[in-house]
Amino acid sequence: MRFNYDFVVKKAPKFLQVVLNVSLIWLAIILTLLLFKELVTFTINLLANGIDDYKVFLSRILVFFLYFEFIAMIVKYFKENYHFPIRYFLYIGITAMVRLIIVYYEDPFETLLYSLVILVLIIGYFIMNKTPRDRPAKDS
DSSP states (O other): OOOOHHHHHHHHHHHHHHHHHHHHHHHHHHHHHHHHHHHHHHHHHHHHHOSSOHHHHHHHHHHHHHHHHHHHHHHHHHHTTSOOOHHHHHHHHHHHHHHHHHHOOSOHHHHHHHHHHHHHHHHHHHHHHHSOSSOOOOOO
16 A cells, blocks of 8 residues: 555645634634633622722733733634734733733832833834835745
């Protein structure tokens, strides 16, 4: 029996793309459910207790936005023809670092490091937006 490499080379990427797409749809559904759960929990706690601890309040808001950003990134993936725009990873990184600063602010050195990480992410975003998107193909 002879192994058909052409078949594998042509069919494997398509199969893996389908697996990836189905997995991302399931992940989007799960994240959407968690987003609504977070929204309901947030609303119930806010109405029942008010803002007792502002750190917990802000932390819950940022968790909500992390869910929102991941869902938006998955939607963008399908709209951009199966491509994740890097700027969404930068947004998520910045939001996650802000959450860390809000929640864990006791150590000034760690807060400074988190702030420097945010600065690096913002500089990366700025550089990414200043460079041309369409680069000419290199001639070989």
